[in-house]
Each structure stands twice: as C-alpha cells, then as structure tokens.
Amino acid sequence: MSFIEAQGVRFSYETEDAGKKEVLHGIDLKIEEGEFVALLGHNGCGKSTMAKLFNGMLLPSEGRILVDGIDTLDEQRQLDVRRRVGLVLQNPDNQLVAGVVEEDVAFGPENLGVPPLEIRKRVDEALKAVDMYHYRTHAPHKLSGGQKQRVAIAGVIAMETRCIVLDEPTAMLDPRGRAEVMDTIKKLNREKGITIVLITHYMDEAVQAGRVVVMDSGSILMDGGPREVFAQVERLKRHALDVPQATELCYRLKAAGIDLGGAPLSVEECLELFRSKLKTQ
Numbered sequence: 296m297s298f299i300e301a302q303g304v305r306f307s308y309e310t311e312d313a314g315k316k317e318v319l320h321g322i323d324l325k326i327e328e329g330e331f332v333a334l335l336g337h338n339g340c341g342k343s344t345m346a347k348l349f350n351g352m353l354l355p356s357e358g359r360i361l362v363d364g365i366d367t368l369d370e371q372r373q374l375d376v377r378r379r380v381g382l383v384l385q386n387p388d389n390q391l392v393a394g395v396v397e398e399d400v401a402f403g404p405e406n407l408g409v410p411p412l413e414i415r416k417r418v419d420e421a422l423k424a425v426d427m428y429h430y431r432t433h434a435p436h437k438l439s440g441g442q443k444q445r446v447a448i449a450g451v452i453a454m455e456t457r458c459i460v461l462d463e464p465t466a467m468l469d470p471r472g473r474a475e476v477m478d479t480i481k482k483l484n485r486e487k488g489i490t491i492v493l494i495t496h497y498m499d500e501a502v503q504a505g506r507v508v509v510m511d512s513g514s515i516l517m518d519g520g521p522r523e524v525f526a527q528v529e530r531l532k533r534h535a536l537d538v539p540q541a542t543e544l545c546y547r548l549k550a551a552g553i554d555l556g557g558a559p560l561s562v563e564e565c566l567e568l569f570r571s572k573l574k575t576q
C-alpha cells in the first residue's frame with residue numbers, strides 16, 4: 296500500500312463570479328513511504344491545491360485521496376489524516392502564532408491532543424532536529440527567514456507525522472536560509488525515513504529529490520527520477536518550465552555545436568563533462 300494515493304482526483308473551487316472552476320482534472324499519483332518527491336509546475340497549475348488535499352485541508356470534488364489507507368473524505372478520521380501528513384507553507388510569518396519559539400512548536404501537537412509531558416519532550420527534540428534549540432525562548436518575529444521556517448518545520452516534526460508536505464518553503468528565503476531548510480528536509484528524509492513532498496520552483500532543489508513530478512494545468516505531465524525528467528529539456532521548455540542551470544548550459548552548448556555528451560544536473564557534473572571532453576580533444 297502506498298502512503299499517499301490519489302485516485303482520479305478532480306478539484307473545483309467555488310468562485311463568486313465564475314461559479315465552479317475545476318483546477319485538478321483527474322490526478323492519479325502514488326507516493327510511497329520514505330520517498331522524497333519534488334512537485335514542480337507553473338504558478339496556478341494546482342500544486343498548493345494538491346498539498347492541501349494531501350492532508351485533508353481540502354477534499355476532492357471527485358475521486359479520492361488515501362493517506363496510509365485512510366480516505367480523507369471520511370469525516371470521522373480527519374484527525375488521523377492530520378496525524379500522518381504535516382503541512383509547511385510558504386510564508387513562515389503566517390505559520391508562527393505564538394510569542395515564544397517553543398510555544399509555537401507546541402501548538403501543532405497540542406491541537407492533536409498530545410499529553411503535556413509528551414509535548415515538552417517532542418518540542419525539545421524537534422527544535423534540536425532543526426538546530427534551533429538555543430532559540431527556544433526567543434521571539435519568532437526576531438528570527439531570520441530561514442530560522443523562522445525551521446521553527447515552522449519543527450512544529451510539524453513535533454506532530455510526528457510520517458509525511459511532511461512543504462509548499463515552496465524556501466520561496467521567501469535568502470540563499471543561506473534556503474540551504475538551511477534543504478539540509479533539514481534531507482536529514483529528516485534520510486535519517487528518520489520521513490516521506491517528503493517538496494513543492495518548489497527552484498530546480499537545484501528539485502534535483503536533490505529522488506523523484507520529480509511535473510504538473511501542468513491541473514494534470515501530471517511527467518513523473519520520474521530527476522535525471523530522467525530533466526533530460527527532456529525540449530519537452531519542459533515547450534511547457535515553459537525550467538531545467539537546472541547546468542542542464543541548460545549543456546543544452547545550449549549542444550545547440551551551438553559543442554556537444555558535451557550528457558545532461559548534467561549540477562555544476563560538478565557539468566565540470567566533469569567538460570574535463571572529459573577536453574581530454575578527448
């Protein structure tokens with residue numbers, strides 16, 4: 296059984312002026328426990344809607360979402376779904392609610408009905424996991440963007456969900472904050488086996504995932520390993536989607552008559568191709 300399974304999911308928003316607007320047109324997707332999946336696509340293609348469907352914040356208009364076998368449409372089990380899938384949103388300022396870091400982290404588990412002593416333990420552990428334990432009595436609004444987002448992630452860790460969905464968690468951060476958050480996410484996946492769904496528009500983040508799912512206007516366009524997906528440069532470009540910079544460089548060099556013989560995902564891989572090319576000349 297997959298950890299998350301979307302079966303023929305359609306979703307429509309009710310809008311005042313235009314009535315019902317369908318934004319997901321029949322999504323089939325399986326995510327296995329322990330996977331690290333990057334979800335990509337244009338603005339407005341339905342990524343955030345998917346994220347909210349995964350933890351039951353939104354419910355499918357048609358089809359269904361199973362989380363660990365639980366149908367999110369089952370009203371009796373809404374809390375069970377939230378105990379399994381935690382959601383981290385783009386703007387940490389909208390997620391931090393308390394005046395002190397540790398109170399903030401306690402908020403999620405409190406809502407799940409976790410006993411106070413257990414919460415104390417979880418909060419300390421979660422703050423250590425994101426390397427923010429020293430800041431536990433600080434005021435969240437005085438932290439940097441990356442630190443705030445790590446506190447928001449600690450809040451989800453303290454809920455002990457087996458899956459964390461992060462909706463563009465690095466979009467408002469500077470490069471250092473982005474790196475901090477990516478390191479934290481990778482560590483949770485690698486060391487704790489937590490299933491990660493990372494929505495991002497940074498291709499250098501997507502290449503760090505084990506699997507890349509590309510959406511286009513409410514449907515899934517591509518699904519595969521990062522190497523497999525980003526090798527299809529022309530197809531991605533036709534849909535006005537980006538590829539990693541190193542991939543782009545080699546693609547353009549090839550168009551200019553310099554074929555390095557590969558589609559690298561990183562600067563290091565690109566360098567390696569250059570070196571072997573120079574050696575053979």
Ligand SMILES: Nc1ncnc2c1ncn2[C@@H]1O[C@H](COP(=O)(O)OP(=O)(O)O)[C@@H](O)[C@H]1O
Pocket residue numbers: 308309310316318336337338339340341342343344345
């Ligand atoms: N609350 C809402 N009411 C009506 N339409 C919405 C709402 N939220 C999102 N949409 C529309 O649904 C589509 C998908 O949005 P979203 O899931 O946020 O996409 P993404 O996260 O990929 O940018 C967009 O066309 C967006 O305008």
Ligand SMILES: [Mg+2]
Pocket residue numbers: 342343344462
């Ligand atoms: Mg979004």
